Amino acid sequence: MTQTTEETKKQPDSRGLAGQVIGETSVCAVNQTQLMYRGYEIADLAAHATFEEVAHVLLVGHKPNAEELKAFSDEVASYRAIPTAVRDAIVKIAKDTPEAHPMSVLRTAVSLLSHTCDLCEDNSAEAELLKSKMLLAKIPTCIGTHQRALDGKEPVEPDTSLSHAANLLWCITGEKPHDISAKVMDVSLILYAEHDFNASTFTSRVIASTNSDMHSCVCGGIGALKGNLHGGANEAAMEMLSDIMEATSGGQTVDEYMQHAFETKKKLMGFGHRVYKNGDHRAGILRDWGLKYCEEVNPEAKAWFDLGDEVQGIMLRDKNIFPNVDFPCGMTYFAMGIPVPQYTPIFVASRITGWCAHIMEQHQNNRIIRPLAQYAGEGIRNWNDG
Ligand SMILES: CC(C)(COP(=O)(O)OP(=O)(O)OC[C@H]1O[C@@H](n2cnc3c(N)ncnc32)[C@H](O)[C@@H]1OP(=O)(O)O)[C@@H](O)C(=O)NCCC(=O)NCCS
Structure with missing residues (x-):
C-alpha cells in the first residue's frame, strides 16, 4: 500500500540508523543524560583520572592500581618509536604532497x-591487547613526524618519560610542554577516548566482524572519523569561527552571519548531536579547561571563547x-597553538583506545x-527488452 505524504511525514526519520539499537557493548554507555566508560561517568574521569588510567580502563577492562598503572604506562611508552620505513614514508609524503590532509597521512x-x-x-x-598498546604509543609519533616535516623540521625522538598527552605535544612541537598544556591535552584526550557506536567505532566493528585484522579496522575508523559530521568537526568548528571573526571584522554582526547560515541551510560546525539533544556533557568540561589555559598562558585567545559564547x-x-565537544575543542587547541589540520589526528591519538x-x-x-x-529501485525487467 502506498503512503500519503502526510503519513510519510509523521514517521520518524530512521535514515542513518537513527534511534536504532544495533548491538551490545560493555565498553561505554551513551544516552541523553549520561556518558560512562565501563561504568565511570565522564565528569568523574575528567576530574579525577589521567588519560593513561582511562586507557587502561578501556583496553584492559578495569581501573588500575598503582602498580598496574605504572606497568601499563611504562609498557605503552616503550613502544613509541616507529620503524624507519614508516618515518621516511611520512616525511616523503609531507615533502611531496604537503596539501595531503593529516588524517589521510595518518591512515596511511x-x-x-x-x-x-x-x-x-x-x-x-x-595479541590484540598488545597491538592496541603499540598503536596507542605510535600514533602520536606518526602525527608529530608529519607535522614537523611539514614545518621543515627533523622529527624528535618520542620521550618515554612523558605522559601520553605531554609526549604528543612534544612530538608535534619539539618543546617540552607546560604542565597546564599537558593537563588540558590530557583532559581533552579523556573526553575523546570513547563514545559507543559512533560512526568510526561502528566502522571498525563492521570490519572486525569479517575477521579482518586490527590495523585494517583502525584504518577504517580513521577514514570515518575524518569527515566533518564526525571527528573532522573540531577542525571545521575552528574554521567556521575564523570565518565569523573575519566577517565581523569586515562589519557584519555575528547575528547577521548566523541568520544567513540558517537561511542558506548551512550546518554550524561543532553543534548538534545524534544522541545529546539537551547538550553534550563533554563540551562544558573542555570549555572550562580551555578558558583556564587562556587565563594562565594565552589571555588573548579568550576572544575566541567570547565569540564562541555569542554563536552558542x-x-x-x-x-x-x-x-558538542568539538566546539570548545577547536578553540582550545587553537589557543594552544596547534595547527588546525592536526586536531582530528589528535582525536585519533585518544579514540584509538575506544576503537581497540x-x-x-x-x-x-x-x-x-x-x-x-x-x-x-526498478521493478524486475528483461535485459533484451530494449
Ligand atoms: C551531529 C550531526 C551530524 C547529527 O545529525 P542528525 O542526528 O542527523 O541531526 P538531527 O536529526 O539532530 O537534526 C535535526 C535538525 O537540526 C538541524 N541541525 C542539526 N545540527 C545542526 C547544525 N550543526 N547546524 C544547523 N542545523 C543543524 C538539522 O539540519 C535538522 O534540521 P531539519 O529538521 O530542518 O532537517 C549534526 O548535528 C551535524 O551535522 N552537526 C554539525 C557537525 C558536527 O558538529 N559534528 C560533530 C558531532 S559530535
Whole structure:
C-alpha cells in the first residue's frame, strides 16, 4: 500500500540508523543524560583520572592500581618509536604532497605500521591487547613526524618519560610542554577516548566482524572519523569561527552571519548531536579547561571563547541546538597553538583506545555484521527488452 505524504511525514526519520539499537557493548554507555566508560561517568574521569588510567580502563577492562598503572604506562611508552620505513614514508609524503590532509597521512601510516607488525594477522585476545598498546604509543609519533616535516623540521625522538598527552605535544612541537598544556591535552584526550557506536567505532566493528585484522579496522575508523559530521568537526568548528571573526571584522554582526547560515541551510560546525539533544556533557568540561589555559598562558585567545559564547547563544535562542565537544575543542587547541589540520589526528591519538576496545569486544563474541536493505529501485525487467 502506498503512503500519503502526510503519513510519510509523521514517521520518524530512521535514515542513518537513527534511534536504532544495533548491538551490545560493555565498553561505554551513551544516552541523553549520561556518558560512562565501563561504568565511570565522564565528569568523574575528567576530574579525577589521567588519560593513561582511562586507557587502561578501556583496553584492559578495569581501573588500575598503582602498580598496574605504572606497568601499563611504562609498557605503552616503550613502544613509541616507529620503524624507519614508516618515518621516511611520512616525511616523503609531507615533502611531496604537503596539501595531503593529516588524517589521510595518518591512515596511511597506520596501514604501513601493519606491514612491520609481526602480530598483524593474529586476532587472539592477547595479541590484540598488545597491538592496541603499540598503536596507542605510535600514533602520536606518526602525527608529530608529519607535522614537523611539514614545518621543515627533523622529527624528535618520542620521550618515554612523558605522559601520553605531554609526549604528543612534544612530538608535534619539539618543546617540552607546560604542565597546564599537558593537563588540558590530557583532559581533552579523556573526553575523546570513547563514545559507543559512533560512526568510526561502528566502522571498525563492521570490519572486525569479517575477521579482518586490527590495523585494517583502525584504518577504517580513521577514514570515518575524518569527515566533518564526525571527528573532522573540531577542525571545521575552528574554521567556521575564523570565518565569523573575519566577517565581523569586515562589519557584519555575528547575528547577521548566523541568520544567513540558517537561511542558506548551512550546518554550524561543532553543534548538534545524534544522541545529546539537551547538550553534550563533554563540551562544558573542555570549555572550562580551555578558558583556564587562556587565563594562565594565552589571555588573548579568550576572544575566541567570547565569540564562541555569542554563536552558542544564538544557536540556542534560534534553533535550540547545543554545542558538542568539538566546539570548545577547536578553540582550545587553537589557543594552544596547534595547527588546525592536526586536531582530528589528535582525536585519533585518544579514540584509538575506544576503537581497540570495541574491536577486541567484537572479536571475542563475533558474528558478521550484515544487515538488510529495503530495495527501492526498478521493478524486475528483461535485459533484451530494449
Ligand atoms: C551531529 C550531526 C551530524 C547529527 O545529525 P542528525 O542526528 O542527523 O541531526 P538531527 O536529526 O539532530 O537534526 C535535526 C535538525 O537540526 C538541524 N541541525 C542539526 N545540527 C545542526 C547544525 N550543526 N547546524 C544547523 N542545523 C543543524 C538539522 O539540519 C535538522 O534540521 P531539519 O529538521 O530542518 O532537517 C549534526 O548535528 C551535524 O551535522 N552537526 C554539525 C557537525 C558536527 O558538529 N559534528 C560533530 C558531532 S559530535
